[in-house]
Amino acid sequence: MADTREVVGVSGPPIRETAHARGYAPLVEVRRGEVVESVHFGAIAVVDAQGTRVAAAGDPAQPVVLRSTAKPAQVLPLIDSGGAERFRFSDAEIAVMTGSHGGEPFHVDAVRSILERIGLDERALQCGAHAPYHRASARALRQSGQEPTALHNNCSGKHAGMLALAVHLGAPIDRYLDSRHPVQERIRARIESLAGLASGAAPLVIDGCSAPTFAMPLASLALLYARLAVPAGPAAGSDPSVRRAVAAMRGHPEMVAGTDRLCTALMRTGRSGLIAKIGAEGMYGLAWERGGTGYGLALKISDGEGQRSRFSVALEALRQLEVLSAEEVPSLRAQYVEEVRNHRGLVVGSVRTAFRLA
Amino acid sequence: MADTREVVGVSGPPIRETAHARGYAPLVEVRRGEVVESVHFGAIAVVDAQGTRVAAAGDPAQPVVLRSTAKPAQVLPLIDSGGAERFRFSDAEIAVMTGSHGGEPFHVDAVRSILERIGLDERALQCGAHAPYHRASARALRQSGQEPTALHNNCSGKHAGMLALAVHLGAPIDRYLDSRHPVQERIRARIESLAGLASGAAPLVIDGCSAPTFAMPLASLALLYARLAVPAGPAAGSDPSVRRAVAAMRGHPEMVAGTDRLCTALMRTGRSGLIAKIGAEGMYGLAWERGGTGYGLALKISDGEGQRSRFSVALEALRQLEVLSAEEVPSLRAQYVEEVRNHRGLVVGSVRTAFRLA
Numbered sequence: 001m002a003d004t005r006e007v008v009g010v011s012g013p014p015i016r017e018t019a020h021a022r023g024y025a026p027l028v029e030v031r032r033g034e035v036v037e038s039v040h041f042g043a044i045a046v047v048d049a050q051g052t053r054v055a056a057a058g059d060p061a062q063p064v065v066l067r068s069t070a071k072p073a074q075v076l077p078l079i080d081s082g083g084a085e086r087f088r089f090s091d092a093e094i095a096v097m098t099g100s101h102g103g104e105p106f107h108v109d110a111v112r113s114i115l116e117r118i119g120l121d122e123r124a125l126q127c128g129a130h131a132p133y134h135r136a137s138a139r140a141l142r143q144s145g146q147e148p149t150a151l152h153n154n155c156s157g158k159h160a161g162m163l164a165l166a167v168h169l170g171a172p173i174d175r176y177l178d179s180r181h182p183v184q185e186r187i188r189a190r191i192e193s194l195a196g197l198a199s200g201a202a203p204l205v206i207d208g209c210s211a212p213t214f215a216m217p218l219a220s221l222a223l224l225y226a227r228l229a230v231p232a233g234p235a236a237g238s239d240p241s242v243r244r245a246v247a248a249m250r251g252h253p254e255m256v257a258g259t260d261r262l263c264t265a266l267m268r269t270g271r272s273g274l275i276a277k278i279g280a281e282g283m284y285g286l287a288w289e290r291g292g293t294g295y296g297l298a299l300k301i302s303d304g305e306g307q308r309s310r311f312s313v314a315l316e317a318l319r320q321l322e323v324l325s326a327e328e329v330p331s332l333r334a335q336y337v338e339e340v341r342n343h344r345g346l347v348v349g350s351v352r353t354a355f356r357l358a
Numbered sequence: 359m360a361d362t363r364e365v366v367g368v369s370g371p372p373i374r375e376t377a378h379a380r381g382y383a384p385l386v387e388v389r390r391g392e393v394v395e396s397v398h399f400g401a402i403a404v405v406d407a408q409g410t411r412v413a414a415a416g417d418p419a420q421p422v423v424l425r426s427t428a429k430p431a432q433v434l435p436l437i438d439s440g441g442a443e444r445f446r447f448s449d450a451e452i453a454v455m456t457g458s459h460g461g462e463p464f465h466v467d468a469v470r471s472i473l474e475r476i477g478l479d480e481r482a483l484q485c486g487a488h489a490p491y492h493r494a495s496a497r498a499l500r501q502s503g504q505e506p507t508a509l510h511n512n513c514s515g516k517h518a519g520m521l522a523l524a525v526h527l528g529a530p531i532d533r534y535l536d537s538r539h540p541v542q543e544r545i546r547a548r549i550e551s552l553a554g555l556a557s558g559a560a561p562l563v564i565d566g567c568s569a570p571t572f573a574m575p576l577a578s579l580a581l582l583y584a585r586l587a588v589p590a591g592p593a594a595g596s597d598p599s600v601r602r603a604v605a606a607m608r609g610h611p612e613m614v615a616g617t618d619r620l621c622t623a624l625m626r627t628g629r630s631g632l633i634a635k636i637g638a639e640g641m642y643g644l645a646w647e648r649g650g651t652g653y654g655l656a657l658k659i660s661d662g663e664g665q666r667s668r669f670s671v672a673l674e675a676l677r678q679l680e681v682l683s684a685e686e687v688p689s690l691r692a693q694y695v696e697e698v699r700n701h702r703g704l705v706v707g708s709v710r711t712a713f714r715l716a
Contacts, residue, residue: 021387021397021712026379030639030662033563035573037423038639038662039379041399065395128701153701205391206706215393281388281396303661304388304396343486343511348564354379 023062023218024302025355028309030340032349040309042282042301044317044357045219049226049294051196053219055321055357060219064300065205066191067279068100068155069221070213072228072245073194075161077186079241083168087117094248095255097161100278102258103132103141103152110255111151114160118167125150126177127159127209134258155209157255162187162211179204179212188214194227194242195220208280218298221285225296228275229287246287249275262311262336272323276314280304284314288323297321308351311336316353381420381576382660383713386667388698390707398667400640400659402675402715403577407584407652409554411577413679413715418577422658423563424549425637426513427579428571430456430586430603431552433519435544437599441526445475452606453613455519458636460616461490461499461510468613469509472518476525483508484535485517485567492616513567515613520545520569537562537570546572552585552600553578566638576656579643583654586633587645604645607633620669620694630681634672638662642672646681655679666709669694674711 024041031037043058053060075097078084084094093114101107115121131148132138141148150156159176162183166173171182178184192202197220207213231242249256253267256277266276272288279285282301287294297317301309315332318324324332340349382399389395401416411418433455436442442452451472459465473479489506490496499506508514517534520541524531529540536542550560555578565571589600607614611625614635624634630646637643640659645652655675659667673690676682682690698707 021384021399024397024399029379032423033561035421035423035561035563037563037573039382039399039660041379041382041397041660063393065390065393126702128703130701203391203393205393205395206700206704208700208706210700210702210704215395301661302397302399303659303663303667305661305663309661342564342566342568343488344484344568345486346564346568348566 021302023059025058027057027301027313027353027355029352029354030308030349031352032340037349040301040303042299042309042313043218044297044299044313044355045217045222046295046297046317046321046357047219047222047226049223049230049296051223051226054295056219057355057357060222061217062300063215064218064221064283064298065281066214066216066221067207067281067283069277069279069283069285069298070191071100071158072098072249072275072277072285073191073224074098074158074187075245076190076241077183078161078165078168079244080190081165081168081186083165084244086168087164089114089117089164091248092252092255094245095252096157098245098249098277099157099256100133100154100263101157101255102134102137102261103148103154104134104137104258107157107255107258108151111156111160114157114164118164120163120167120173122149122151122156124163124173125153125156125159127153127155127211129153134260153209155207155211159209159211177211184212188212191224195224218300221298222296225275225285225287225298226294227296228294229273229289229296230292230294246273246275262314262332265332265335266314266318269324269328271328274318274323278310282310284310286314286318295321307336308338312351312353313355316355317357320357379660381417383416385415385659385671385711385713387710387712388666388707389710390698395707398659398661400657400667400671401576402655402657402671402713403575403580404653404655404675404679404715405577405580405584407581407588407654409581409584412653414577415713415715418580419575420658421573422576422579422641422656423639424572424574424579425565425639425641426458427635427637427641427643427656428549429458429516430607430633430635430643431549431582432456432516432545433603434548434599435541436519436523436526437602438548439523439526439544441523442602444526445522447472447475447522449606450610450613452603453610454515456603456607456635457515457614458491458512459515459613460492460495460619461506461512462492462495462616465515465613465616466509469514469518472515472522476522478521478525478531480507480509480514482521482531483511483514483517485511485513485569487511492618511567513565513569517567517569535569542570546570549582553582576658579656580654583633583643583645583656584652585654586652587631587647587654588650588652604631604633620672620690623690623693624672624676627682627686629686632676632681636668640668642668644672644676653679665694666696670709670711671713674713675715678715
């Protein structure tokens with residue numbers, strides 16, 4: 001379509017079609033028998049820690065919203081400020097702050113422990129409540145007659161970390177989600193810097209957990225991840241906060257996601273120090289290290305729904321980049337990518353990636 | 359991408375990228391704040407009963423799999439053959455045969471009644487079982503300690519209709535889903551004819567309910583729907599079977615979908631004799647009549663997941679085509695298109711259509 005084509009939004013005034021949609025390329029074909037029934041579009045950017053383009057599918061300049069792929073960086077100001085040291089947070093606690101956890105008992109215990117350490121409890125969390133992602137934990141909670149609390153929210157670790165920074169800074173704890181709160185200002189500055197963006201260049205939007213999150217080009221997020229893999233700051237100096245956060249994630253991958261989750265499984269492979277973090281609406285951030293160089297991959301599935309496309313694409317990209325071996329991918333696929341089955345359980349189709357990183 | 363670009367499928371040999379993906383255009387933007395976070399691609403074809411193109415978005419030649427949008431046509435051979443008359447099926451029973459019903463008690467009763475009339479019971483249904491789509495009915499079933507049966511499968515009406523035709527023809531009832539069974543052969547011939555396709559031109563694939571379904575260009579499905587709206591056959595003769603099936607759907611829209619379902623609500627508007635039928639993986643078939651001419655619309659959301667995109671696009675297309683009034687659309691949107699909310703229930707974004715039928 002032409003750049004200036006007028007399009008219509010039924011819930012708002014006419015808008016102009018932008019480049020938003022054209023950055024996406026077909027990445028996944030869903031077949032029924034031999035017929036391609038559905039297609040998932042998306043974009044992938046792979047860069048090294050110097051910001052050099054390594055590979056892409058679709059347009060690496062595609063703007064995306066980070067959602068929970070921001071979490072590994074959102075924890076950094078707490079470490080930068082000395083707050084993590086002051087409150088003696090363990091690596092497991094730092095890891096759950098970077099996580100989209102399943103609300104399993106060990107996640108809930110870790111978040112509760114963080115809050116106790118800073119003299120607060122779950123009433124201070126402003127993330128809202130939802131049932132645990134981890135099905136057995138959700139079922140156990142239901143069967144015990146308890147309602148899910150903010151502790152079970154997948155973002156409760158991040159929120160507890162934000163509250164810890166607020167307490168450490170002596171800043172108000174009741175409005176820690178305000179974009180002009182010192183906690184959020186420090187987070188934004190840190191994220192924009194790691195992503196190689198000018199201060200204030202990443203528009204703020206509100207995440208599902210009510211915290212600010214950020215929009216930026218996919219390649220900028222990939223750069224942020226590359227700098228997680230090998231912790232040298234923008235000025236090529238050492239970045240001990242990144243080192244601490246990433247060591248925590250690598251040491252406690254179950255805290256970053258949970259039992260039966262792909263992020264956890266990817267980090268457990270130990271391949272090239274892999275870091276893996278999903279985000280809502282089809283986002284994935286990945287980082288690894290090879291020969292002393294950090295690499296970051298950011299991917300977005302345009303439709304933002306479901307897992308079949310995102311997980312297929314992440315695994316196939318890691319295979320093409322030789323971070324995972326051709327032997328490792330099929331077993332991870334078998335566990336995390338659902339087959340196309342009918343109501344009698346018969347396999348009647350397949351989910352196939354359809355891209356070559358270039 | 360170039361036509362011959364080699365692409366990779368991890369679960370199969372390398373495949374060639376085809377035109378499959380390029381027929382899709384961006385149809386829906388999902389915004390978070392003012393930022394476009396996600397984009398749904400799809401295609402729409404609108405034709406009249408003579409096969410003349412009326413409007414489109416994306417490529418109307420995009421191949422799609424019909425899934426349950428085939429149902430209003432799959433019932434026709436039962437009526438053609440005299441079977442519907444022989445077994446004295448009511449309009450409500452014909453309607454549930456065309457439906458993807460919610461498994462509500464009145465749906466289950468209708469399907470049971472069809473089976474009783476032909477001397478069979480639910481054990482003859484080969485659709486598999488799943489919990490009722492209708493949440494209150496699913497909950498009631500669970501609370502009564504009962505397991506869902508094949509009667510609750512959204513396709514059980516269609517299967518009961520197929521069994522009725524098998525009984526009427528004296529054909530085997532145990533392999534009624536075999537693509538070479540007389541029931542399936544008659545259905546395929548009828549669908550290809552209504553869609554203006556040569557015999558055997560629509561590839562068969564297996565639907566979620568284990569029955570054969572069909573692949574064809576989107577515009578061919580739109581033609582099939584246009585011919586439902588004004589029942590003149592390919593040779594412009596009258597088509598009494600279509601007349602009967604469509605009258606049944608219009609008279610009993612609750613049987614075609616169910617309580618709180620968009621298909622039912624659209625048919626209840628009574629606008630231009632609107633017929634509405636969803637199908638899995640992002641499909642929608644719509645038909646209406648204006649000034650003695652039948653119009654059909656077929657739409658596919660490429661990603662095949664979720665409802666926010668499909669329902670938005672269907673409503674906006676009907677608004678642009680002036681089948682629904684600008685006043686009717688907002689209340690249907692409010693009821694059937696979920697807003698973008700966070701875990702505290704605050705609206706943090708919007709689902710906006712971004713196409714102009716041309």
